[in-house]
Amino acid sequence: MTEHRSDDALTSLLRAGDPAADDPGLDSRERALIRQRMLATSREGRRQMIGWLVPAATAMALLALALGLALRQPRTPLYEPVAERAPDAPASSIGQQIQFTTDSGILVVWVLQPRLSS
Amino acid sequence: MGESLTMPLPARTTETSEEMLAGLFNRHQERLYRLALRMSGNVESARDLVQETFLRAARRRSLPGGEPGREAWLVRVLVNLCRDRWRRRRVRRHHEDALPARSSAIDPESAAVARATVRAALARLRPRRRAVLVLHELEGVPAARIAGLLGLRAATVRWHLSVGRKELSKLLLTESEELGR
Numbered sequence: 001m002t003e004h005r006s007d008d009a010l011t012s013l014l015r016a017g018d019p020a021a022d023d024p025g026l027d028s029r030e031r032a033l034i035r036q037r038m039l040a041t042s043r044e045g046r047r048q049m050i051g052w053l054v055p056a057a058t059a060m061a062l063l064a065l066a067l068g069l070a071l072r073q074p075r076t077p078l079y080e081p082v083a084e085r086a087p088d089a090p091a092s093s094i095g096q097q098i099q100f101t102t103d104s105g106i107l108v109v110w111v112l113q114p115r116l117s118s
Numbered sequence: 119m120g121e122s123l124t125m126p127l128p129a130r131t132t133e134t135s136e137e138m139l140a141g142l143f144n145r146h147q148e149r150l151y152r153l154a155l156r157m158s159g160n161v162e163s164a165r166d167l168v169q170e171t172f173l174r175a176a177r178r179r180s181l182p183g184g185e186p187g188r189e190a191w192l193v194r195v196l197v198n199l200c201r202d203r204w205r206r207r208r209v210r211r212h213h214e215d216a217l218p219a220r221s222s223a224i225d226p227e228s229a230a231v232a233r234a235t236v237r238a239a240l241a242r243l244r245p246r247r248r249a250v251l252v253l254h255e256l257e258g259v260p261a262a263r264i265a266g267l268l269g270l271r272a273a274t275v276r277w278h279l280s281v282g283r284k285e286l287s288k289l290l291l292t293e294s295e296e297l298g299r
Contacts, residue, residue, distance in 0.1 A: 007283060010283055010286060010287055014251075017229075017232035017236025018233070018236065018256050019240075020152040020155040020156050023152075023161065026147060026148070026151050030165060031147060034147070034165075034169045037169065037172075038143060038172040038175070038176045039136055039139065041173050041177060042134060042136055042176040042177075045176065045177055045179070049179070
């Protein structure tokens with residue numbers, strides 16, 4: 001009860017001495033100035049962002065173009081097929097080869113025999 | 119006060135535009151100025167604080183969506199700016215040990231003396247506690263709403279209110295004694 005009363009007294013004291021009680025607030029000139037600065041800052045920020053975005057977007061587009069061109073290049077096997085088919089053999093007699101080179105430089109050739117795969 | 123006790127969940131952010139900023143300024147400048155004045159006790163500081171708060175909003179690409187979210191963001195920025203100034207001033211006062219508001223003590227008007235006392239006492243409180251007390255005692259904002267505005271838990275706000283009232287009572291007594299000398 002006493003605490004409530006002292007809280008009320010404190011509130012009254014604070015309100016009696018409220019620093020903003022008689023203050024009229026920002027006048028129209030101050031308001032206009034702050035508003036103007038705020039909008040100018042916003043515009044400047046937008047301009048800076050655009051100035052940064054255009055080169056970034058151009059660089060990205062060029063990169064995408066270069067990547068697209070690189071992927072379109074026909075892939076050539078690492079080596080020519082190691083086995084040639086005999087002139088009279090059917091076209092599918094050699095089958096497909098998988099060639100790759102290990103880190104130590106050994107060439108590995110897998111020849112996929114069509115007759116074994118069925 | 120017809121303010122709701124629960125804060126809505128923070129909505130998605132909204133991209134800032136000139137219209138949005140202008141609207142935000144028109145709706146909140148008066149309230150923020152009063153809060154800044156109550157927090158700083160000085161008209162020039164209050165003006166600077168309001169300006170800096172809105173400049174910070176203008177520098178952002180997006181702000182919280184929804185009016186309550188934006189209002190809370192503005193209040194928090196203002197309170198944080200007050201806290202930064204208070205820290206800097208505390209370092210200075212360590213050497214000077216003088217309150218600027220004391221010059222008002224020579225004013226014979228009792229209202230001016232009361233204002234000087236309250237201003238000086240408030241200035242000695244930690245900014246967050248001061249913000250809680252100002253919002254609650256002078257602006258009549260409920261504790262739950264203050265929690266939403268300052269990003270604190272309601273229990274923390276109540277604790278600040280309880281401790282702050284005791285602290286402020288002592289400070290007001292000290293200040294009025296010093297001003298009475």
